[in-house]
C-alpha cells in the first residue's frame with residue numbers, strides 16, 4: 001500500500017500506512033500515546049439526533065472488527081519509554097500490570113458507557129478526569145471514535161509530558177493536536193487516507209494555534225534505533 005509522509009513542522013511527522021510496518025522504522029520515541037481499535041465494531045455507526053446536531057453517520061470500513069494482535073503491543077513497548085494506551089481494558093492480557101490506569105468519566109449516566117479506561121506504564125496513583133461527552137460534539141467530531149483534545153492533553157500530562165510522542169493508530173489525529181498545542185514533538189501513523197488527511201489538517205491548524213502560557217521544551221531530539 002501507499003506510504004505517504006508529511007512533515008508538518010520540525011519534530012512533527014505523519015505517516016500514511018500500516019503501523020506494523022512503519023513503527024519498527026521510526027526510531028526510539030519518548031512515549032506512545034494511542035487509542036487502538038478495540039475490536040468492537042465501532043467504525044461505522046448510525047446518525048443520532050441531539051442538541052448539538054447529534055452524532056454523525058460514518059461508513060463502515062472494517063478496521064474495528066478485531067483488536068490488534070499482541071505483537072503490536074510488544075512493538076509499542078519496545079520503541080518507547082512510556083506508554084498510555086486507551087481501551088486498555090480490551091488489551092489487559094497483552095500488557096504488564098499497572099498502577100496508573102486513567103479513567104475518562106464521560107460525565108453522564110445514560111445508556112452508553114459511563115467512561116473509558118487507559119492503561120499506562122506509570123507506577124503512580126490511578127487518576128480520573130471528568131469531561132462531558134458533549135465536549136466532542138462541540139469540537140466537531142470527524143472520526144467515529146474521536147477522543148476530545150482535552151482528554152489527550154490530560155493523558156500526556158499523566159505520563160510526564162514526554163518530548164516526543166508517537167500515536168501509531170492516529171485516526172483523526174487528536175493525540176497530535178494535543179501534542180502540537182503543548183509544544184511537543186509528534187509522529188503519527190494512520191492506515192486510512194481519509195482519516196490521515198483529516199489528521200494532517202487538524203494538526204497543521206493546532207501548530208498554528210498552540211496553547212498560550214505553556215512552557216515549551218527545547219527542540220525535540222530523536223535517537224535512532226538500530227534496525
Ligand SMILES: C[S@@+](CC[C@H](N)C(=O)[O-])C[C@H]1O[C@@H](n2cnc3c(N)ncnc32)[C@H](O)[C@@H]1O
Pocket residue numbers: 017018019020035036037038063143145146147148168169170171172173174175189190191192195
Ligand atoms: C480508535 S481509532 C483512533 C481514533 C483517534 N483517537 C481519534 O481521536 O481520531 C483507531 C485508528 O487506527 C487505524 N488503524 C487500524 N489499524 C491500523 C494499522 N495497522 N496501522 C495504522 N492505523 C491503523 C484506524 O483506521 C483508526 O482510524
